[in-house]
Amino acid sequence: MIDREQVLHVARLARLRLTEEEVERMSGELSTILDHIEKIGELDLEEVEPTSHVVQVENVLRADEPRPSWARERMLGESPDATAVGFRVPSPGAG
Amino acid sequence: MSAEIVGLTAAQAAARVRAGELSASELFDAYLERAAAEDLNAFLWLAEEAPDPPADAPLGGVPLAVKDLFCVEDVPSAAGSRILEGYRPPYTATAVRNLRDAGATLLGKTNQDEFAMGSSNENSGYGPVHNPWDRERVPGGSSGGSAAAVAAGLAPWAIGTDTGGSIRQPAALCGIVGLKPTYGAVSRYGMISFASSLDQCGPLTRDVTDAALLLRHMVGRDRCDSTSLEFPEEVVQPSAERLAGMRFGVPPELSGEGIEPGVREVFESAVKTIEGLGGSLEEVSLPHSPHGIAAYYVIAPAEASANLARYDGVRYGPRTGDSDLTAMYEQTRHDGFGPEVRRRIMLGTYALSSGYYEAYYGRAQRVRTKIAEDFKAAFERVDLIVTPTSPTVAFKLGERTEDPLAMYMSDYCTVPMPLAGIPAISIPAGLSQRLPVGIQLAGPAFSENRILDSAYALEQAIGFEGVPVG
Numbered sequence: 105m106i107d108r109e110q111v112l113h114v115a116r117l118a119r120l121r122l123t124e125e126e127v128e129r130m131s132g133e134l135s136t137i138l139d140h141i142e143k144i145g146e147l148d149l150e151e152v153e154p155t156s157h158v159v160q161v162e163n164v165l166r167a168d169e170p171r172p173s174w175a176r177e178r179m180l181g182e183s184p185d186a187t188a189v190g191f192r193v194p195s196p197g198a199g
Numbered sequence: 200m201s202a203e204i205v206g207l208t209a210a211q212a213a214a215r216v217r218a219g220e221l222s223a224s225e226l227f228d229a230y231l232e233r234a235a236a237e238d239l240n241a242f243l244w245l246a247e248e249a250p251d252p253p254a255d256a257p258l259g260g261v262p263l264a265v266k267d268l269f270c271v272e273d274v275p276s277a278a279g280s281r282i283l284e285g286y287r288p289p290y291t292a293t294a295v296r297n298l299r300d301a302g303a304t305l306l307g308k309t310n311q312d313e314f315a316m317g318s319s320n321e322n323s324g325y326g327p328v329h330n331p332w333d334r335e336r337v338p339g340g341s342s343g344g345s346a347a348a349v350a351a352g353l354a355p356w357a358i359g360t361d362t363g364g365s366i367r368q369p370a371a372l373c374g375i376v377g378l379k380p381t382y383g384a385v386s387r388y389g390m391i392s393f394a395s396s397l398d399q400c401g402p403l404t405r406d407v408t409d410a411a412l413l414l415r416h417m418v419g420r421d422r423c424d425s426t427s428l429e430f431p432e433e434v435v436q437p438s439a440e441r442l443a444g445m446r447f448g449v450p451p452e453l454s455g456e457g458i459e460p461g462v463r464e465v466f467e468s469a470v471k472t473i474e475g476l477g478g479s480l481e482e483v484s485l486p487h488s489p490h491g492i493a494a495y496y497v498i499a500p501a502e503a504s505a506n507l508a509r510y511d512g513v514r515y516g517p518r519t520g521d522s523d524l525t526a527m528y529e530q531t532r533h534d535g536f537g538p539e540v541r542r543r544i545m546l547g548t549y550a551l552s553s554g555y556y557e558a559y560y561g562r563a564q565r566v567r568t569k570i571a572e573d574f575k576a577a578f579e580r581v582d583l584i585v586t587p588t589s590p591t592v593a594f595k596l597g598e599r600t601e602d603p604l605a606m607y608m609s610d611y612c613t614v615p616m617p618l619a620g621i622p623a624i625s626i627p628a629g630l631s632q633r634l635p636v637g638i639q640l641a642g643p644a645f646s647e648n649r650i651l652d653s654a655y656a657l658e659q660a661i662g663f664e665g666v667p668v669g
Contacts, residue, residue, distance in 0.1 A: 106549065118504060118548040119511070120541060121520075121529035130545060136604055137546060141493045141559065144566050154564030155571060157396055157426070158620030159383045159644070164425035178289050184518040191513050196524040 106134045204229040209355040209409040213259030213302070216252075223252050223260025223304070230262045230306055234353045239329045239338075241348040242307045243267050244275050249304035256302020258416060263303040264354035266345050267311050269295050269400070270389040278391040279311040279341075281324040282510045282535025284517060292389025293421045294358060294400050301416035306354055309344030313537050314507065315365055315393040317341050318609035321600055322539040329596075330373060332634055336593040339369030339609075345403045346373040356404045356413055360390060362397045363495050364588075364613025367625035370403055371588035371637025374627040374663070376654070377403045378410045381644045382620035383428040386421030394502035395426075397495075397617045407626060407655040411437050414647060431645050437655030442478030445653060448581035450485040453612045459591045461631030466587045469628040469638045472660050473585065478653075483577040483584065487569040491614040494570065496607055497550050497563035498618070503540075504547030510535060542603060571619040578643045583653055586612050588625040588637035616641050624654050627663040635663075 111131045115122050122130060180186040185193070204226055207215065215221035227249040234242055242264070252260035265271065268278035270288035277283035291299075299305070312322040320328040320343025328343040330336040331351035338347040342359025346369035349357050359366045361379035370377025378401045385400050392398060402413035415434035421427045447470075454466060474480060512518035512531030520530025536544070550559035577584060590611050599606040616623040623641035630636065640657075642650045 110549070111545070114545050114549045114552060117552060118544050119508075119525070119528040119532055120536075120544060121526075121533040122541075123533075126541075130542065133542060133603055134546060134549065137496065137607075138549075140604055141497055141563075144490050144493045144562050145558070147487075147490065147562075147566065147569070149562060149565040149569070152565040152568050154561060155567040156564060158567075158571065158618075159381075159426065159428065161383075161426065161428070166422060174289055179514075182286060182289075182515040184512060184516070193513055194521045194524050194527050 106131055106138060201229045201232065205233065205352050208405050209261045210412050212355060213257070213261045213412070216259035216261070217255060224249065226260060227262050227304055227306070230354060234307055234348070237351070237353050239331060239347045239351060240326050241309055241328050241344040241351070241353060243277070243310050243325055243344070245307040246305050252302040252304060258298065258302035258412070260302055260304050261355050262306035263298055264306050264309050264345055264348045264357035265295055266342050266357070266359045267308045268315060268360060268391040269358070270391065271295055271305060271308070274305070275308065276391070278315070279313045279323040279325060280535065280537070280540070282516045282532070286515045290389060293386035293423060294417050295389065297419065298358070298413070298416055309348055309357060311344055312341035313540050314391065314503070315341040315360055315362055316503070316539050316543055318364070318368060318606055319594070319599065320344065321596065322537055324537055327596060330593045332374065332593065336595055336634070337372065339372035339589070339593065341365040342403060343369045346370055346375060346377065349373070349375050349403050349405060356402060356409050358400055358413070358417070359403050360398055360400045361617065362394050362499060363617055364610040366401050366403060367613050367623060367637070367639060368589050368609060370625045371627070372593040372635065374635030375403060375405055376407055376410045376624065376626050377401070378414060378624045379616065379622060380414060380418065380647060381622045382617070383426050384430055384645070384647070385417045386419070386424040386427045388421055388423035392506040394499040395506065396502060397499060399617065407437055407651055407658050410624065411435070411651045432648065435648055437651040439652040439656040440659065442473055442476040442653060442656050445478045445583065446581040447473055447478050447480050448483030448577050448584045449480060450483055450488065450577070450584060450586060452485050452488045453586040457590050457611060458587050462587050462589070462591060462636050465629035465631055465636040466638055469657065469661065470585065472657060476656055476660055481581065483581055485573040485577060485615065487566060487573050488615040490566050491570060491618055492607055492611060494563040494566040495610070495614045495618060496546070497559045498567065500543040500547030501550050501560050502547070504544045504551065507540070507544055539603070567618045570615050574619045574621060582642065582649060584641045586639045588612055588639040592631050592634035592636060612639060620644060622647050622650055624650050626654050626658055628661055629663065
């Protein structure tokens with residue numbers, strides 16, 4: 105069971121605003137899904153190594169050589185609010 | 200003339216172009232006309248014209264439909280999400296570039312579940328896709344637009360991505376062929392990420408021959424994706440007529456309980472066809488595969504919650520709310536993401552949060568190890584594993600949207616393979632309730648040639664003729 109307070113805490117961690125109605129709904133839906141997921145708690149996994157990547161590859165390195173990068177104006181061009189030299193955002197402390 | 204052109208498979212069309220019997224522009228126009236008139240909502244963007252393919256290009260200028268999440272330079276690429284509405288990437292995904300270099304021309308971008316999260320295409324920020332077999336039903340997902348476009352003859356072939364079944368399940372529900380390659384076989388560079396340890400792109404085609412041809416020109420190591428690998432052999436055109444000497448394993452865990460009777464019937468008849476072609480059959484157990492859904496719905500959302508942190512209204516996409524920085528992030532992400540994406544971000548953030556990490560993410564990664572070990576043990580006894588692709592035929596639009604867990608169960612038969620990184624194909628095997636049923640063949644890492652060859656023999660013997668081109 106994941107309650108209202110937990111939903112709000114996780115939403116804050118995820119930088120996700122939820123309306124009142126969405127908080128209620130999320131609490132119910134996540135609880136149902138987590139109930140199913142918790143079935144893996146029944147397995148004995150004590151001695152089992154975790155898998156984070158399925159293909160065994162060693163560190164992949166490349167030569168440290170400069171290559172052309174993207175043009176700054178092209179990168180800034182997709183932003184909803186950019187100046188000629190950077191991305192503009194609201195002040196962190198304005199609220 | 201147009202109907203005759205559209206009746207050709209991609210491989211046939213490419214051969215005609217190379218032989219000078221068909222012009223690439225005529226071929227492109229025939230498909231563009233159909234795609235522009237479509238009413239399945241399969242396409243989100245269409246090209247206006249195609250560049251001439253290089254002379255003798257192996258793919259002969261055959262038009263290609265590309266899932267929206269592949270970045271294509273200066274072409275809208277939004278991964279089916281409103282949070283990337285209007286985004287035009289500065290570069291092109293390696294898989295798309297490889298296919299273009301081989302002579303494929305970009306026909307359009309196809310609709311999908313937002314960020315590839317879904318099994319019905321109902322989670323698209325741009326409306327659902329309709330199944331060409333029955334417009335009241337879903338095409339499957341997340342590569343639903345690609346599957347519907349190929350099934351309806353709006354495109355000769357398409358590419359999509361598969362994280363937990365997103366190529367194979369829509370291929371099954373639309374009556375076409377879909378192949379998820381070995382993890383690392385195709386570069387992920389330029390694919391808008393969902394779950395990076397699982398995502399893999401592959402072909403959706405009318406037949407097995409087309410799948411082999413498309414795959415052949417997609418694979419290869421890419422210096423822009425350090426998890427990509429050199430494909431150890433050439434991908435060849437399949438030609439097997441018999442399956443003598445091939446050993447097939449049927450896992451009861453993925454072919455019995457939970458599979459609807461009509462699907463099971465078609466599956467059992469396909470198994471008999473395998474025997475008739477000389478293949479041997481035995482039961483093999485994949486004891487941990489029933490836990491695949493639980494492990495997957497921890498691992499994939501966990502990776503997604505990290506991958507989707509970048510959508511914050513700063514560098515691309517629309518922005519909402521500007522009272523202060525945090526409020527802007529939170530409002531932009533609320534407004535830009537749809538309900539399923541929000542749900543998965545929440546699930547993944549929760550699973551990774553302090554105090555819960557080991558109970559969820561840690562355990563899920565251990566289950567992943569067990570699932571991979573089950574396959575390894577099975578492949579010591581058999582060459583390929585055969586299962587139904589989807590537990591049901593295409594379901595009705597809206598039928599599962601209110602029950603996320605029921606929707607997740609659509610991936611029951613397809614989730615174990617990406618967790619183990621192994622390749623699998625879905626081919627149409629028959630009809631149930633006048634809707635297509637797919638069967639799945641899975642093999643060890645880099646066994647694509649073996650899978651394609653067996654799928655080809657089976658395809659010829661089954662003689663599925665149902666793709667509603669017309």
